[in-house]
Amino acid sequence: GIQVEQSPPDLILQEGANSTLRCNFSDSVNNLQWFHQNPWGQLINLFYIPSGTKQNGRLSATTVATERYSLLYISSSQTTDSGVYFCAVSLTGGGNKLTFGTGTQLKVEL
Amino acid sequence: EPEVTQTPSHQVTQMGQEVILRCVPISNHLYFYWYRQILGQKVEFLVSFYNNEISEKSEIFDDQFSVERPDGSNFTLKIRSTKLEDSAMYFCASSQVGTDTQYFGPGTRLTVL
Numbered sequence: 733g734i735q736v737e738q739s740p741p742d743l744i745l746q747e748g749a750n751s752t753l754r755c756n757f758s759d760s761v762n763n764l765q766w767f768h769q770n771p772w773g774q775l776i777n778l779f780y781i782p783s784g785t786k787q788n789g790r791l792s793a794t795t796v797a798t799e800r801y802s803l804l805y806i807s808s809s810q811t812t813d814s815g816v817y818f819c820a821v822s823l824t825g826g827g828n829k830l831t832f833g834t835g836t837q838l839k840v841e842l
Numbered sequence: 843e844p845e846v847t848q849t850p851s852h853q854v855t856q857m858g859q860e861v862i863l864r865c866v867p868i869s870n871h872l873y874f875y876w877y878r879q880i881l882g883q884k885v886e887f888l889v890s891f892y893n894n895e896i897s898e899k900s901e902i903f904d905d906q907f908s909v910e911r912p913d914g915s916n917f918t919l920k921i922r923s924t925k926l927e928d929s930a931m932y933f934c935a936s937s938q939v940g941t942d943t944q945y946f947g948p949g950t951r952l953t954v955l
Contacts, residue, residue: 763942773931773949775885780943818885822942828873829898830935830944832885 734759734823736833744839745809753804753836755819763822764795765830766804770815778804778817809840844868846947848934854953855924863919863950865934874917875935875944876909878902885933891917924954 735758745751755764766778779786779793781802786793790809795802806813816837820830847866855861867874876888889899891909908920917936921928931951935944 763944765943767946773879773951775933775946775949777943777945782942820885828937828942828944829875829887829890829900830877830885831887834884 734761734821734831736819736821736831738817738819738833738836740836741834742837742839744841747810747840747842749809749840750805750807751809751838753806753817753838755802755804755833757800757802757819757821759800760824761797761800761821762824763828763830764802765820766793766802767818767820768813768815769818769835775818806838809838811840811842814838814840846934846936846945848932848947848950850950851948852951852953854955857926857954858923861921861924861952863921863932863934863952865917865919865947866915867917867934867936868938868945869915870938871936871945872939873897873937873944874909874911875937876919877933877935877946878930879933879949880927880930888919888932921952924952926954928952929954 737756768776781795783797790807792805816835818835820832874891879885889903890897931949934947937944
């Protein structure tokens with residue numbers, strides 16, 4: 733099956749710092765989503781981004797489908813950004829199920 | 843904004859008991875999914891459902907599991923005889939026809955003792 737790898741696995745930032753999270757995937761995809769799992773365990777949709785670039789406030793994401801990676805940028809990080817960030821993909825022609833990466837655990841400190 | 847809802851938020855059960863986890867997908871969505879996340883691990887696909895039948899299921903989704911859409915709004919996951927290893931967070935998700943974005947509910951934390 734498709735492999736989805738995320739890096740780094742853990743990240744500690746000072747409040748106000750910027751960061752880049754990476755998601756590599758091993759096959760062509762028709763869906764890529766970024767999620768933030770908050771401390772209560774809820775999965776919050778951040779972006780649907782199978783290709784191109786999107787921005788939402790302090791967050792932006794870029795997917796280069798031909799090179800099979802996606803990047804999530806967090807600028808001016810806040811303590812509320814802490815949690816686990818997952819990317820998830822579904823295969824082109826492979827049905828709709830999402831395959832999740834192992835996540836990046838982010839901690840933002842004061 | 844419409845949301846996927848799930849009940850209960852936390853369920854504690856004894857090994858061997860049956861549990862039913864409930865979900866109300868977003869009203870105009872027609873694709874429904876269940877995923878699970880064992881503590882500290884990644885989220886795993888269990889099953890997808892469309893047009894009143896299972897469209898895909900994973901190896902995890904064995905004969906102990908079943909899904910049902912008993913009425914026009916609810917979507918349920920039943921575990922017939924729970925095992926200790928079924929302890930996990932279970933997420934329901936839904937999506938519209940013609941789009942790929944899946945929207946997730948807040949999850950049900952299942953604890954099997």
